[in-house]
Amino acid sequence: MDQPSLLTVAVRPFKALFKADAFEGILLIAVAIIAMIVANSGVYHAYHELFEGSLFGEDFWRGIPGNFEKLMVLDNLHGWIxxxxxxxxxxxxxxxxxxELISGNLSDPQQRNLxxxxxxxxxxxxxxxxLGVTGGDPEYRAGMxxxxxxDIAFAxxxxxxxxxxxxxxxxLFLLTVAIVDDIGAVAIIAIFYSDPKxxxxxxxxxxxxxxFAMNRYGVARMWPFVICTVILWYCVLNSGVHATIAGVLAAFTIPMRTKDGNSMVEDAEHALVPWSAYLVVPIFGFANAGVSLEGIGLNxxxxxxxxAVAAGLIIGKQMGIFAAVWGAVKLGVVKKPEGCSWPEVWGVAVxxxxxFTMSLFIGELAFPGSALLRDEAKIGILLGSxxxxxxxxxxxxxxxTHPDALVDDPNDPIV
Known part of the structure; x- marks a missing residue:
């Protein structure tokens, strides 16, 4: 087999940056770095005012009849994001x-269990x-x-x-673990960071x-679901349950298959994934990852x-996942991912x-009354991630042990 040219070897790392499954993670890294630079530059006050400055003012909300106190969370750009x-x-x-639950990896018990x-x-x-690092201190317990x-995109x-x-x-293992993680994170937000009305x-x-009734009776157009999702979001926003839960609940009502055989779930997912990955999450990251290090030292x-946050991500994650996989495989409950070595499983566990995204989100909810604790949590998230x-x-x-990675596709125009 011919050896790859010097040019091919030189450009390979740059080609990797622009692969679809890599670019999302690279974009998030870049956004986090830019947010940190901006938050520690001469434009910090403009950055802070952009996201935290009032859009309407308290008088605006007082002028609306009825109890709309919860809507005041939308009085700044940070709240809208x-x-x-x-x-x-x-x-x-x-x-x-x-x-995934209906037709993907989570639908097959053999693939789902591990x-x-x-x-x-x-x-x-x-x-x-x-909890171990914080000693169970009640001041920090909300951030556990x-x-x-x-973060699926980053990983x-x-x-x-x-x-x-x-x-x-x-x-496939990493993707499925991250999806189950998301389910757990949504449940945590709904249960522990809500004050229901x-x-x-x-x-x-x-x-x-x-x-769900529209799904059951075969509504095959997306726009009725979109309108109802907005209404659901408004109700959930005022309910004391975090408003983003409305997005997950609404998604579960979208028909997997319509009467004409199309998959509305897949169509909606394909349409929204680029907007979510390349616009929504980067905007969220830029608005939330910027931490001013002024007055923050090594102490x-x-x-x-x-x-505690960094240790939980770096040590807790890999310990929990690797130990669970190793124990389950040794006990014969499940099989190790096919063709994978234990060091590779460890690498994925790390x-x-x-x-990042979900951790930053939970960090914002955990310490609503303390900017210092929110910033310290962000520092732990960024370092740990x-x-x-x-x-x-x-x-x-x-x-x-998979040398096929070194073989370039002859059809690739860059080769």
């Missing part, structure tokens, strides 16, 4: 989960590590779920950089039942909260410590 725009992200998550076991352990262990979730982006070095079975919950339930980095990404990439790069 976290409680409004992110509904699209959660809607896409819901569509993906529904498709990643489900790994995901559950991978959410529990970071929480235990967090911050390191529990995996798959790192996998994309490795090309075909990572076997397909391991990619019964009247609005009843309204939300009525709208949701109506959407702050070693404070219990950032240390990559699951990339929290970055270290997990670098360490996971290095482990997989050094332990891989």
């Amino acid at each position: 976290n409680d409004g725009l992110m509904v699209i992200f959660f809607f896409v998550v819901g569509l993906e989960v529904k498709r 990643p489900v076991i790994a995901a559950i352990a991978g959410m529990a262990m970071p929480i235990l590590v967090f 779920a911050i390191p529990a979730a995996t 798959m982006g790192v996998i994309g950089l490795l090309g075909s070095r990572v076997p397909k079975a391991l990619r 019964m009247m609005w919950l009843i309204f939300s339930l009525i709208v949701l039942v109506g959407m 702050n980095l070693l404070d219990p909260l950032p240390l 990559l699951c410590g990339i929290g 970055l270290i997990s990404a670098i360490l996971g990439y290095a482990i997989l790069r050094m332990t891989t």
Whole structure:
């Protein structure tokens, strides 16, 4: 076999950056870096005012008849992003989960058991590590779920950089673990970061039942579901349950198959995934990842909260997932992913410590009354995610036994 040319070897890393499954992760890294630079530059006050400055003012809300206090969360751009725009992200998550449960990896018990076991352990262990580092201090307890979730785009982006070095079975394992993580994170948000109001919950339930009825009776157009989703979001926003949960619930009502044989779930997912990946999540990341380091020194980095979040992501995630997989395989409950070595499984377990999007989101909900704690949580998230990404990439790069990654596609015009 001919050896690849020097030019081919030189451009290969740059080609990897623009593969579809890598670019999302690279984009998130770039957005986080830009947000940190802006937040620690001379334009910080403009950055802060852009997202936190009042859009309408309290007098505007007082002039609206009825109890609309909850809507004041939408009085700044940060609120519209976290409680409004992110509904699209959660809607896409819901569509993906529904498709996986009905016709994907989560529909087959044989394929589902291993990643489900790994995901559950991978959410529990970071929480235990967090509580251990903070000593169970009540001041920090609300943040214990911050390191529990995996960022799908970020983790798959790192996998994309490795090309075909990572076997397909391991990619599938990582993707399914991240999806189950998302289900768990949504449940955590709904249960632990909500203050429900019964009247609005009843309204939300009525709208949701109506959407399931539309599914049941064969409504084959998307626009009625879109209108009802907006109404559902409005009701959930006022219900005390976090508004983004409306996105997941609405996604579950979308028909998997319409009477004409089309998959509305897949059509909606294909239409929205690029908007979510390349617009919604980067905007969210830019609005939430910017932390001013003014007045924050090494002592702050070693404070219990950032240390607990970073340790939960770096140590808790890999310990929980790898131990669960190893134990389940040794007990004969499941089989190890086909064609994968234990070091490769370990590398993927480390990559699951990339929290970013969902961790930032939970961090915002955990400490609504303390900007310092929110910033410390963000520092822990960024450090933990970055270290997990670098360490996971290095482990997989050094332990891989799949040399087919070194063979370039002859049809690739860059080769």
